[in-house]
Amino acid sequence: MAQKPPSSYSARPRSPATAVWFLPAAALLLVLFLRWPPPPMGSYAPVSPRGSGSDSVLARRAELYSKMAQDLDERGAAFLRGGETSQSLTLSDLFDTAEDGAVVPRLKAADPPVRANVLYLDPKFANVISKAVKEVFLPYLGQVIWFQNTSMYHFSMFHASHHLEPIVATDDEIEAEVEAVKGITKTVCPLKIVLDRVVLTSTGVLLGLWQVESGTDPAEIRSRLREVLPRAPQKQLYDPVLLHTSFARILGHPKLPQEQSVSSFDHIKFFHGLVAQVNEKIRGFQATVSELWYVEEYDVLALALNGKMKVRKLHLSCNNQGNENP
Secondary structure, three states, X not given: OOOOOOOOOOOOOEOOXXXXXXXXXXXXXXXXXXXXXXXXXXXXXXXOXXXXXXXXXXXXXXXXXXXXXXXXXXXXXXXXXXXXXXXXXXXXXXEEEOOOOEEEEOOOEEEEEEXXXXXXXXXXXXXXXXXXXXXXXXXXXXXXXXEOOHHXXXXXXXXXXXXXXXOOOOHHHHHXXXXXXXHHHOXXXXXXXXXXXXXXXXXXXXXXXXXXXXXXXXXXXXXXXXXXXXXXXXXXXXXXXXXXXXXXXXXXXXXXXXXXXXXXXXXXXXXXXXXXXXXXXXXXXEEEEOEEEEEEEEEOOHHHHOOOEEEEEEEOXXXXXXXXXX
């Protein structure tokens, strides 16, 4: 399975023929890909990765994933109806069309920069996933799909500052945050994770939802980051048990099979079929996560749009922690 994707694949889609809207799933806001935002992290009771029964992390994560998998059926393919994104951004706000017809990001400065802590997925794993996704989706959505850069696959953990609650920091304060996070990574064990499922949300984002087989659970990592980053926004952007990454964003209508007419075409059934094909290829895929990145995003959605950022790469060394299991 760990084969590199064919070099003929491109991570840049061609320009859509008609006006479409873009819905990135970046590390800024869960509502970018789910129109039912879960309660902010601060509203949850503390969780223990070693819990059991209905209150356990694994059970809560499974329940959350089941709800996310139902989003497309419950809300429909909103990304096909046009309009604005949750940040009042349209495709033209986020992308330009190059001379060769390729869509390229229109980067905008983030003021102040977002400061995010993310777990990083090595490209040797991301390439396998990207290959499978492109094999299934490119034939139908080659012009209207944006693929996440395989060198930037990540799992958002905790924000020291985000756009909803900016926390301005001096250079010295940022360096102090980095040192505090570095101290946490020395106590965090690398994660062995398994792809629970791939889902497509009503806002057009193809997501990988993961479970943890061993290592320090994301809920515990977020809890430790909260302790060492007391100035961080109280309302974080994700359920503390969530472990997800974005694979692609659909920008518009697919190419219809020749035998189908627009009036009779069932888009929901069609997209479920594509997602099922991806799940058949990579559901159960295993990976190891051994880095946490402290990222300053100088451009809006820099992690999603290959923008300007400053990255501190921190290794999860698991000193004196033993082999943690969820």
